[in-house]
Amino acid sequence: MIKSLRRLALVFTGPTIIAFAIAFAVPFLVGLYLSFCEFTTVTNATWVGFDNYVRAFSPRERFLSSLGFTALVTAIAVLTVNLFAFTVAYLLTRKLRGTNFFRTVFFMPNLIGGIVLGYTWQTIINAVLVQYQTTLISDAKYGFIGLVLLLNWQMIGYMMIIYIAGLQNVPGELIEAAAIDGADKWQTLRHVTIPMVMPSITICLFLTLSSSFKLFDANLALTNGAPMRQTEMVALNIVNTFFTRVGVEGVGQAKAMVFFLLVSGLAFLQLRATRRQEVEQ
Amino acid sequence: MKPSKRILGAVAAVAALSLMAGCGGGGSTGSSDESSGASGGQVYYLSFKPEQDAAWQAVAAQYTEQTGTPVRIVTAAQGTYEQTLKAEMAKSDAPTLFQINGPVGGAVWKDYALDLSDTDFYNALLDKSMAVEMDGNVIGVPYVVEGYGIIYNQAIMDKYFATSGAKAASVDEINTFAKLKEVTDDMQAKKDELGIKGVFAATSMKPGDAWRWDTHLANLPIFYEYRDNNVTDMAEVSFKYNKEYQQIFDLYLTNSTIDPKLTPSKAVTDSMAEFALGEAAMVQNGNWAWGQVADVAGNTVTEENIKMMPIYIGVDGEEKQSIAVGTENFFSVNSKASEADQQASIDFVNWLITSDAGKSAMVNDLGFIPPFSTFSATEQPADPLAKQVVAYMGNTDLYNVAWNFTTFPSKDFKNSFADALTQYAVGNLEWSQVVEVFVTEWAAEKQG
Structure with missing residues (x-):
């Protein structure tokens, strides 16, 4: 049985392998090759070695500064999104009237695309700032606050759903046992509920971390890097390098490679760190 | 079971086909x-x-x-x-x-x-x-x-020329920056009398909408710098006519419909709408803008009242300058x-x-x-601004401003310059810093 299955392995995994190769592996390898080349179109490239990588880190490229800004936005967004999402989820798993209605309401923003959100928030924030005779792109801190606001608004709903699922899976007898042992609400939350929902926290941290780190569409629509590229996140910086400038396509590609290593490295570390916290039920 | 499976198969086949058609037909x-x-x-x-x-x-x-x-x-x-x-x-x-x-x-x-x-x-x-x-x-x-310049509304101009103490009697008298400033300053002072919100439509500095300033207006100082050096391209520029650029840009900002601090929220379409609704008398743009003006709901600018004049920035001998055609x-x-x-x-x-x-x-x-x-001479477009451009092209008394912005190093350069201009407009940057951005970004982006 096992033998015949092994013989058929390619038949079963083949389609997936082919799809994976076309959509991911091949473009990735071509991209890796191109990051060492100078090129205009991807089919016509000349080898230049590590030049692109050296240039990518020069201050003029603003790659490192955009990385710093991205890290800042990500750090704040991961914290606030998860804090709010968990709070909302916690409240909506109490026995309140209309929880289903509120869950839907909180989830809705997630259905709107980043570009639309970006322009919508731009209009909203400008409408507020106009009272103070200023605009969103007059100061980088407005752009920063705007991005964090937008990320929160967009991601809280989705994370909330995951937390709700996690919270509903906390066995009632554990809570009850804690109550009998005299634990107050805070102690129950801290020592029973949170350890039990650790898998949800893992997923949510992972999702928020990677999506805020890779954020592109909302950044493009909201500020497009203004003022003076101070709110340019890494993804936008790479796209701008590639498409708005002449003769630096290879540098853009090199940046993309560095970015890939960073995102995957971060996500891997984060996954490993939180995995250890999980408790078996 | 069987029929439902068959239906499922059919649905899948249709979906796959439509996907393929979608790709091929794009x-x-x-x-x-x-x-x-x-x-x-x-x-x-x-x-x-x-x-x-x-x-x-x-x-x-x-x-x-x-x-x-x-x-x-x-x-x-x-x-x-x-x-x-x-x-x-x-x-x-x-x-x-x-x-x-x-x-x-x-x-x-x-x-x-x-x-x-x-x-x-x-x-x-x-x-x-x-x-x-x-x-x-x-x-x-x-x-x-195509050609661009300062588009103006003849009806509002005529209304101004009829006011007491008008600084000019007709648009023909405006042929230097000094005169342009004198007239528009006076018009701005009389804006309530003229029924306008400002002389120049909003200076649109919204990201992606600043091309009228980072490209078209910036073309003029570069045109003159090239002309002084008798070249058609330069690896490094000194932005020699930056003062002239600054004074026309300041003029646009001050004699405007809006507070300069709000310019980053305005798009080109906002400016064109202001012009179309008669809230502004002038707007810098090109012959392609007629469609935008005519399509605005409630447009008050008629075909015979929309005209174009050259952009004067205060260079010696600019009385003979025409619009920018290229x-x-x-x-x-x-x-x-x-x-x-x-x-x-x-x-x-x-x-x-x-x-x-x-x-x-x-x-x-x-x-x-x-x-x-x-x-032939009759085979030309019928829209009013294109006619103006054709007329300027045929006027041999004036010298054309070439479109030297096609030699600007890259879009990234323009974006950097636009960002600096925006910060200058809202008061966060000194003019000297804008000039520095222009010069350094030009040199760096020219290297590629």
């Missing part, structure tokens, strides 16, 4: 691939302006009907031409006819651009110096000329396409500028002011 005009024309070649043109897509599709259909040569027109989305072209050129079915935006685009695409010096459409050019040449090859031929639209033929396709593309362009149907499409449907000798 952007094509439906010209059949089997029926190739007489020469056996076919044309694939990657077009630049989304607003002209429908007109181009009609032209293509007409050409295919007349000659049998399949013509496929694909239009890149607004502001994405370079990236679409980069992607399309990497395909085996690459565009045979594409466009470059001038010497800078030419440098990027020179390996892909055929030498056009023997073509009829190059030889029909009124001014051959307008073509893009690189390494002795003609790689881009302009197919349209182009950033050049046809290039893909040198990597098959010879039959290259010939088909050349034939297509020749047809556009020589046949009656082609000429009519160029002038009436696409609204182009053509730079070719094959067009």
Whole structure:
């Protein structure tokens, strides 16, 4: 049985392998090759070695500064999104009237695309700032606050759903046992509920971390890097390098490679760190 | 079980088919691939302006009907031409006819651009110096000329000239920066009397909407700097006429409909709407703007009242300066396409500028002011601003301001400059810092 299955392995995994190769592996390898080349179109490239990588880190490229800004936005967004999402989820798993209605309401923003959100928030924030005779792109801190606001608004709903699922899976007898042992609400939350929902926290941290780190569409629509590229996140910086400038396509590609290593490295570390916290039920 | 499975299979098949159709049909005009024309070649043109897509599709259909040569027109989305072209050129079915935006685009695409010096459409050019040449090859031929300046509303101007103490009696008297400032300052002071919110429509500094300042207005100081040095391109500039740029930019900001601090929230369409509604008397833009003005709901600007004058920035001898006429639209033929396709593309362009149907499409449907000798004086577009441009082009007393912004290093340079201008407009940057950005970014981006 096992033998015949092994013989058929390619038949079963083949389609997936082919799809994976076309959509991911091949473009990735071509991209890796191109990051060492100078090129205009991807089919016509000349080898230049590590030049692109050296240039990518020069201050003029603003790659490192955009990385710093991205890290800042990500750090704040991961914290606030998860804090709010968990709070909302916690409240909506109490026995309140209309929880289903509120869950839907909180989830809705997630259905709107980043570009639309970006322009919508731009209009909203400008409408507020106009009272103070200023605009969103007059100061980088407005752009920063705007991005964090937008990320929160967009991601809280989705994370909330995951937390709700996690919270509903906390066995009632554990809570009850804690109550009998005299634990107050805070102690129950801290020592029973949170350890039990650790898998949800893992997923949510992972999702928020990677999506805020890779954020592109909302950044493009909201500020497009203004003022003076101070709110340019890494993804936008790479796209701008590639498409708005002449003769630096290879540098853009090199940046993309560095970015890939960073995102995957971060996500891997984060996954490993939180995995250890999980408790078996 | 059985029937439901069959239905499921059918649904899956339909879904798969529609997916495939979706991929294959994306952007094509439906010209059949089997029926190739007489020469056996076919044309694939990657077009630049989304607003002209429908007109181009009609032209293509007409050409295919007349000659049998399949013509496929694909239009890149607004502001994405370079990236679409980069992607399309990497395909085996690459565009045979594409466009470059001038010497800078030419440098990027020179390996892909055929030498056009023997073509009829190059030889029909009124001014051959307008073509893009690189390494002795003609790689881009302009197919349209455009002009920009300060567009004004004659009705509001007349109202002003009738007020007591008006600083001029007619627009003809405005032929220097000093006069422009004197008149607009006075108009701004009398804005309530004139029923306007400000002389100049909002200075649109919204990201992506600052091209009127980072490109068109910035062209003037660079034009004069090139002229002083007697060159057509420079690896480094000193931004010699930055004071002149600053004074016209300040004029736009102060005699405006809005507070300078709010300029980053305004788009070009906002400015054009203000002009169309009669809230502003002047707006800097080009002949392509008539459509935008005419389409605004509640437009109060009539065809005979919309006029254009040169942009005066305060350079010696500018009384003789005309509007800025030029182009950033050049046809290039893909040198990597098959010879039959290259010939088909050349034939297509020749047809556009020589046949009656082609000429009519160029002038009436696409609204182009053509730079070719094959067009007579009557074969020109009918819209009022294009007429103004044609009139300025025919005025030999004035010298034309060339479109030197086609030599600006890159879009990234323009974005950096626009960002600095925005911060200057809202009061966060000193002018000297803007100049520094301009000079350093120019030099750095020219290096590539």
